[in-house]
Amino acid sequence: xxxxxxxxxxxxxxxxxxxxxxxxxxxxxxxxxxxxxxxxxxxxxxxxxxxxxxxxxxxxxxxxxxxxxxxxxxxxxxxxxxxxxxxxxxxxxxxxxxxxxxxxxxxxxxxxxxxxxxxxxxxxxxxxxxxxxxxxxxxxxxxxxxxxxxxxxxxxxxxxxxxxxxxxxxxxxxxxxxxxxxxxxxxxxxxxxxxxxxxxxxxxxxxxxxxxxx
Amino acid sequence: xxxxxxxxxxxxxxxxxxxxxxxxxxxxxxxxxxxxxxxxxxxxxxxxxxxxxxxxxxxxxxxxxxxxxxxxxxxxxxxxxxxxxxxxxxxxxxxxxxxxxxxxxxxxxxxxxxxxxxxxxxxxxxxxxxxxxxxxxxxxxxxxxxxxxxxxxxxxxxxxxxxxxxxxxxxxxxxxxxxxxxxxxxxxxxxxxxxxxxxxxxxxxxxxxxxxxx
Numbered sequence: 001x002x003x004x005x006x007x008x009x010x011x012x013x014x015x016x017x018x019x020x021x022x023x024x025x026x027x028x029x030x031x032x033x034x035x036x037x038x039x040x041x042x043x044x045x046x047x048x049x050x051x052x053x054x055x056x057x058x059x060x061x062x063x064x065x066x067x068x069x070x071x072x073x074x075x076x077x078x079x080x081x082x083x084x085x086x087x088x089x090x091x092x093x094x095x096x097x098x099x100x101x102x103x104x105x106x107x108x109x110x111x112x113x114x115x116x117x118x119x120x121x122x123x124x125x126x127x128x129x130x131x132x133x134x135x136x137x138x139x140x141x142x143x144x145x146x147x148x149x150x151x152x153x154x155x156x157x158x159x160x161x162x163x164x165x166x167x168x169x170x171x172x173x174x175x176x177x178x179x180x181x182x183x184x185x186x187x188x189x190x191x192x193x194x195x196x197x198x199x200x201x202x203x204x205x206x207x208x209x210x211x212x213x214x
Numbered sequence: 215x216x217x218x219x220x221x222x223x224x225x226x227x228x229x230x231x232x233x234x235x236x237x238x239x240x241x242x243x244x245x246x247x248x249x250x251x252x253x254x255x256x257x258x259x260x261x262x263x264x265x266x267x268x269x270x271x272x273x274x275x276x277x278x279x280x281x282x283x284x285x286x287x288x289x290x291x292x293x294x295x296x297x298x299x300x301x302x303x304x305x306x307x308x309x310x311x312x313x314x315x316x317x318x319x320x321x322x323x324x325x326x327x328x329x330x331x332x333x334x335x336x337x338x339x340x341x342x343x344x345x346x347x348x349x350x351x352x353x354x355x356x357x358x359x360x361x362x363x364x365x366x367x368x369x370x371x372x373x374x375x376x377x378x379x380x381x382x383x384x385x386x387x388x389x390x391x392x393x394x395x396x397x398x399x400x401x402x403x404x405x406x407x408x409x410x411x412x413x414x415x416x417x418x419x420x421x422x423x424x425x426x427x428x
Contacts (some may be wrong), residue, residue: 156244
């Protein structure tokens with residue numbers, strides 16, 4: 001199995017993934033690690049649910065908590081895919097830069113291919129950012145309806161969701177600098193700003209709920 | 215190898231560690247995951263250093279960056295140990311609760327053992343909190359002197375260091391509720407408050423430096 005296989009990094013030992021992040025290899029970097037941190041947040045939402053389900057005391061919440069754990073597990077699967085995809089997102093850009101550039105026609109085609117590659121590469125951290133704020137939303141529900149004995153795990157989940165959104169946002173922003181299409185740049189920047197504001201508000205709110213239940 | 219082995223979780227595949235966090239098993243929970251997120255932050259500080267070392271342009275910073283990567287790798291080793299230790303920190307408390315409680319003497323001895331176990335268990339997330347703020351400090355240096363092409367990774371490092379400090383703090387706070395010794399409680403609460411204030415200030419500062427260099 002190679003590092004470009006869609007299931008490579010999720011199967012690497014935790015320490016080995018960290019070693020790869022610490023190395024001078026371009027991937028996995030901050031984008032992939034943001035997806036990993038978001039996935040860890042989603043896992044903690046599931047933990048809160050799994051510590052709530054099947055307990056008589058919380059039987060009246062069973063339906064709501066079952067739905068929450070399904071959403072958290074779906075989100076974790078998406079983020080695990082993204083932590084891998086971010087490590088290969090730049091391959092298209094690198095391939096485009098290697099296109100021939102002898103004639104004017106070749107130069108123009110290469111320029112279009114590079115720009116397309118850059119927008120594809122920027123889409124991956126944008127998807128991570130979108131998924132990360134959903135972790136924050138699920139953490140809010142987990143803090144409100146989950147077993148209060150596990151409320152610190154809901155608090156940790158919102159912290160890791162918010163940090164993942166912020167980290168992915170930095171990776172979107174650095175990519176936007178190389179993208180010429182104004183409409184793409186503006187739409188991405190606006191969406192990221194909205195996500196970060198929502199994630200920050202959720203972090204404040206969920207930490208407040210968590211500390212009240214400690 | 216069992217889950218109590220000192221090197222167990224760092225060797226588990228990334229996805230398997232997340233599965234264990236998502237399960238209803240008490241460990242790994244938010245404390246261990248906080249250490250993991252902090253270790254990922256330390257790994258990204260090392261990445262910035264490894265993308266700076268050996269480049270002619272940054273030759274004048276070689277000594278400072280070499281020292282930084284050594285500190286980051288030492289810190290990552292400490293956090294990897296803590297992400298495992300947090301999963302067994304409660305074993306002493308559980309063992310103490312199982313002590314005999316027939317006579318008054320046994321009851322008194324059991325009470326002392328439980329309190330000792332609780333303080334030991336609270337010490338692990340406190341150590342994670344202390345290590346996490348050091349990740350934030352190293353991220354600040356990485357953002358200032360590291361290769362600007364890797365500045366988003368320094369930004370991600372401070373985000374994950376700060377989130378890890380906050381997550382570990384929640385786990386210290388919930389443990390303090392069961393500890394009777396007022397002096398221990400006050401010292402731990404004061405130290406955690408100081409760490410969180412420093413980590414929050416570093417997050418703001420390093421994100422500002424990062425966005426200026428994007």
